[in-house]
Amino acid sequence: MEKKTDVMSIRVNEKIKEKISKEADSKNMTVNTLVNQIITNHVEEGTVFQDLDFTSVRKQLLKKLFNSMPKEEVTKMAGTMCKEFFKDTTMYLYGKYDLESTVRTLESWFNSSNIPFKEIKSEDSIKMVIRHRLGSNWAMYFETMIKAVLEELEVKTDSYVKTIDSFSFRAYY
Template identity: 25%
Template sequence: MTKKTSTITFRIDENYEKGLRKEAEEKRISLNTLANQIFGDHVELEQFMQKFGMVEMSKGAFKEILDSLDEKNIINLAKSIGTKEPRDFILFKWKKLTPDSVSEFIKIYFEHCGYGMCDMQRDESNNAVSIHHSFGKKGSIFLKAFLEAIVQSTLEKEADVTITENSVSLMFSN
């Protein structure tokens, strides 16, 4: 299916143009493709994040917080965050709680917030998510509890989660 496009003309600051052209060149994509990605991110995510009151944090700051907590507190924090915020955000953006909206939230959340590289696979019966991160064992413990809480609080399902030092794999049924 081909997406409909439209042509628009507008002016931008010369310095922004230079920066955008440089980024497009580095990514080896056209300026048009980069602009579509930027506009798409704004329409699909940024405006919802702003309206919802999301705050960004550096990876270093997040790791410091995790390093200052013991395992029990990490799990409690992750469960608390994973139970409240995702459910509200999913309902705010997609208006319904489905395996697809939960999977899409997880993908967007990880890509936007920088918790790690996210790979997702879906078929007719299961959703599988793999995340590679750089937060160490405590990061894996946090992300495991966080993802389990998301699936439980939104879909009322249990997730099968496996962790290593710097990765988390999650599977839940449709």
């Protein structure tokens, strides 16, 4: 089913228009598509993350903080408090807690945090590749948290690969 759209005319500063045009060109998309993405992200995710007490932190600081923590503390935090926070966030954003809403929450989290990721979908699974560049402790944190979340959902997973700068896994529908 095709989504209904409507026309909206807006005025923007000339320099902002130039920047948006350059960004759209660099992403090989139209200005209309880019502006739609920006507005959609703001309306559907931007203000919601404020409600959930998210804050912006420079990656260098986050990496330093995570790498200064003992590994045992990172895994304990990820498997308990962070797993529950992720579940609460998913429920708040999508009103349900399943694989689809979990993947959508990850997408929202990574988009709002400027963490590049890629999804590779097949008929029976989804593979996520996350290029976080936050160090080995953050990769361990994320692995522990996502394994706990998916285990609770009774979702079959495999293909966990972790490096200092990236993490990937496959989850089956």
